Amino acid sequence: MNRYTWRTLLLEAVMVLTAAAFAFPLYILVNLSLRTPGDSAAAMVPTSDPTLANYADAWRQAGLGGAIVNSAVVTGLSVLIIVVVSALAAYPLARVSAGWSRVTFVLVMFGLLLPFQLALIPLYQTIRDLGLLGTVWSLVLFYSGLQVPFSVFLYTGFLRALPRGYEEAALIDGCGPLRAFRSVVFPQLRPITGTVVILNTIFVWNDFLTPLLYLSGSPQQTIPVAIFGFVGQYTSQWQLVFAGLVIGVAPILVAYFLMQKHIIKGFAGGIKG
Amino acid sequence: MTHHAQPAPPSAASPPGAPAPPQPTRRRSPVGRIPFYFLVPALLLYSFVLLVPSGQGAVLAFTDWDGLSRGWSFVGLANFRDLLDDGAARGAVLHTVTIAVVVTIVQNTVGLLLALGVDSLIKSRNVLRILFFAPAVMTPVVTSYLWRYLYAPDGAINSTLEAAGLGALAQDWLGDSDLAIWSVIAMVIWQFSGYSMVIFLAGLQGVPKELREAAAVDGAGPARRFWYVIRPMLLPALTINLMLSMINSLKMFDQVWVLTGGGPGQATETMSTLIYRNAFQFGEYAYSTAVALVLTALVAVISAVQYREMARQERGAR
Numbered sequence: 001m002n003r004y005t006w007r008t009l010l011l012e013a014v015m016v017l018t019a020a021a022f023a024f025p026l027y028i029l030v031n032l033s034l035r036t037p038g039d040s041a042a043a044m045v046p047t048s049d050p051t052l053a054n055y056a057d058a059w060r061q062a063g064l065g066g067a068i069v070n071s072a073v074v075t076g077l078s079v080l081i082i083v084v085v086s087a088l089a090a091y092p093l094a095r096v097s098a099g100w101s102r103v104t105f106v107l108v109m110f111g112l113l114l115p116f117q118l119a120l121i122p123l124y125q126t127i128r129d130l131g132l133l134g135t136v137w138s139l140v141l142f143y144s145g146l147q148v149p150f151s152v153f154l155y156t157g158f159l160r161a162l163p164r165g166y167e168e169a170a171l172i173d174g175c176g177p178l179r180a181f182r183s184v185v186f187p188q189l190r191p192i193t194g195t196v197v198i199l200n201t202i203f204v205w206n207d208f209l210t211p212l213l214y215l216s217g218s219p220q221q222t223i224p225v226a227i228f229g230f231v232g233q234y235t236s237q238w239q240l241v242f243a244g245l246v247i248g249v250a251p252i253l254v255a256y257f258l259m260q261k262h263i264i265k266g267f268a269g270g271i272k273g
Numbered sequence: 274m275t276h277h278a279q280p281a282p283p284s285a286a287s288p289p290g291a292p293a294p295p296q297p298t299r300r301r302s303p304v305g306r307i308p309f310y311f312l313v314p315a316l317l318l319y320s321f322v323l324l325v326p327s328g329q330g331a332v333l334a335f336t337d338w339d340g341l342s343r344g345w346s347f348v349g350l351a352n353f354r355d356l357l358d359d360g361a362a363r364g365a366v367l368h369t370v371t372i373a374v375v376v377t378i379v380q381n382t383v384g385l386l387l388a389l390g391v392d393s394l395i396k397s398r399n400v401l402r403i404l405f406f407a408p409a410v411m412t413p414v415v416t417s418y419l420w421r422y423l424y425a426p427d428g429a430i431n432s433t434l435e436a437a438g439l440g441a442l443a444q445d446w447l448g449d450s451d452l453a454i455w456s457v458i459a460m461v462i463w464q465f466s467g468y469s470m471v472i473f474l475a476g477l478q479g480v481p482k483e484l485r486e487a488a489a490v491d492g493a494g495p496a497r498r499f500w501y502v503i504r505p506m507l508l509p510a511l512t513i514n515l516m517l518s519m520i521n522s523l524k525m526f527d528q529v530w531v532l533t534g535g536g537p538g539q540a541t542e543t544m545s546t547l548i549y550r551n552a553f554q555f556g557e558y559a560y561s562t563a564v565a566l567v568l569t570a571l572v573a574v575i576s577a578v579q580y581r582e583m584a585r586q587e588r589g590a591r
Contacts, residue, residue, distance in 0.1 A: 003394075004394055004396075008393065008394050008395060011390060011393055011395055012395040012396065012397060014390070015387075015390045015391070015395055015397065015401055016397060016401075018387070018390075019397075019401050019404050019405065022404060022405060022408070022463065022467075023404060024429075025408075025416075025419055025420065025423055025429075025463070026407075026408075028419070028422070028423065028429045029419050032422075042432045042433075042436055043428065043429035043432050043433070044429060044432070044433050044436070081318075084314075085314040085315040085318060086315060088311045088312075088314065088315065089311060089312045089314070089315035089316070091307055091311055092307040092308070092309065092311045092312060093312070095304050095305060095307050096305055096306070096307055097305060098305075100309060104312055104316070107324075108315070108316075108319060111319060111323050111324070112520075113520075113569075113572055113573050113576060114323055114324075114327050114569060115523070115524045115565070115568055115569055115572055116323065116524075117524065117544075117545060117548050117565040117568055117569075118326075118327045118330040118331065118562065118565040118566060118568070118569045119322065119323050119326035119327040119329075119330055120326075120330070120548065120552070120565065121326075121330060121333070121340070121552050121558050121561060121562055121565075122325075122326035122327075122329035122330050122333065122562075123322060123326035125340075126326065141318075141321070141322065142322055144318050144322070145318035145319050145320075145321055145322025145323055146322050146323060148315050148318055148319040148323075149319065149323075152315060164302070164304050167304055168302055168303065168304050171303035171304060172303060177306075177307050177308060177311075178311075181307075181311070202409075202410055205412070206411075206412040206413060206414075208412075208413065208414045208526070208527045208530075208531075209526050209527065209530075209549070213553065223412065224412050224413075224414040224415075224527075227412070227414050227415060227418070228414055228531070231418050238422060241418065241422075242419075242422075245415045245418055245419060248412060248414075248415050249411050249412050249415040249416075252410055252411065252412060253407065253410065253411065256407065256410040257403070260403050260406075263406075263410075264402060264403075264406060264471055264474075
């Protein structure tokens with residue numbers, strides 16, 4: 001059963017055709033983004049006269065530079081906070097069998113079910129009253145809280161399966177619980193931390209509704225909001241719009257291609273826990 | 274989502290270099306005395322962002338609050354009665370459930386087939402894994418604009434059909450009110466099938482190779498091997514996949530908002546777009562939270578039913 005048979009060849013052909021169908025939209029995206037404005041050949045015909053001018057124009061007109069910086073700041077800070085508070089919270093939840101621990105675990109897992117739409121309006125009012133609307137801080141705060149249940153869920157599952165030997169030794173030797181966590185437990189959480197970082201980065205970077213609400217009318221924008229505003233203005237110039245879309249999606253795609261091995265592995269491993 | 278009761282995966286659970294020490298007697302262990310304050314930062318953030326405002330939302334749903342005035346009063350079930358009388362809201366519930374059910378079934382079927390394909394001996398498997406998962410990483414706003422062009426009357430899908438001599442199949446994919454919701458669904462399936470694939474792949478890697486080979490030696494064909502050997506071991510991955518795709522598609526906003534804006538007319542209005550529109554375009558805050566509360570109930574009920582059913586199957590498979 002480990003030989004490459006004609007059946008495998010047939011399967012290979014089917015899978016490659018499926019992949020071509022999956023890639024078709026991406027081919028169209030890149031193909032159109034390279035066209036000169038007058039080029040009206042059919043969408044799937046490869047460009048005969050490719051140009052990068054659309055990219056320069058889109059970059060200028062969409063203000064993508066500032067948006068990329070904002071997205072990076074929001075994503076970086078949010079993911080950092082999510083990792084620290086979720087790992088810290090998961091530690092007692094996975095290790096302590098007292099009642100308060102179990103009750104809190106159920107309370108946090110309840111958050112997996114709550115659609116944020118229910119919290120949307122009251123939270124919007126609170127953020128407004130605090131004067132945080134239009135700032136990236138409102139987003140950092142939002143994502144840090146919103147992603148706690150899922151991240152705690154991943155960390156707790158992983159921690160429960162982790163042997164207690166090292167931390168026990170450290171604690172018996174008189175190490176404080178915080179220090180034991182920082183220097184013994186947290187380093188052992190690396191595989192799941194990778195997963196938490198990846199999943200949250202994808203989520204925070206791509207999220208649209210929250211920055212649309214919290215940043216609307218301010219010069220601060222994230223990538224999805226900048227793209228939304230840009231395309232709204234230039235709907236008839238497809239080649240320009242498509243160059244903007246490519247730039248908008250490039251950072252997350254480049255990150256994905258560079259890290260894909262770890263992403264697919266870690267992603268799967270983390271979800272399994 | 275509450276899947277962690279399963280035995281943890283061996284690959285992820287044993288970091289390199291970690292020994293497997295004998296579990297010492299639990300009662301005396303200092304590990305059981307980790308203090309409560311470790312939970313405080315997470316609980317504060319979670320309460321501030323999700324728990325407290327959700328509670329406020331659940332209360333607001335029973336008031337006449339307009340978002341501006343300081344005062345409001347309880348109106349009982351009036352908002353929910355309005356919701357029942359509101360054709361747009363009934364439509365939104367129907368569209369939301371349709372999208373969630375169809376996406377969940379098709380996305381996971383496609384995801385499973387892709388996973389079985391790239392888990393085989395084909396030479397292109399590594400490249401294909403990367404390719405199939407790539408759309409799931411991409412910003413939904415971007416993919417939605419891309420598909421808006423693909424679906425346009427003079428867009429890439431129609432022009433490709435015409436070039437292939439299939440011009441009769443060309444459609445106004447987003448402008449036809451019967452077709453638009455299916456166009457949205459097709460795009461979501463394209464984007465997230467790779468997501469399901471990756472989770473199924475993780476499950477497939479947990480099926481011991483010897484088990485499959487033994488079944489093959491015993492003369493079981495691919496179909497029987499899948500059903501009796503692989504399927505039972507894929508149930509945990511299936512549980513997670515079904516829960517994730519169901520919950521996410523019930524809450525979906527970006528794709529609908531960018532692709533169709535809920536139109537044409539209100540043919541693709543979902544609960545999420547309705548909540549946004551009512552609150553931030555019409556200022557109907559109380560009514561909007563009532564819709565959100567119905568969405569919450571829907572998510573809770575469907576997840577509970579789904580979870581119980583999957584837990585039953587997983588027990589049966591053992």
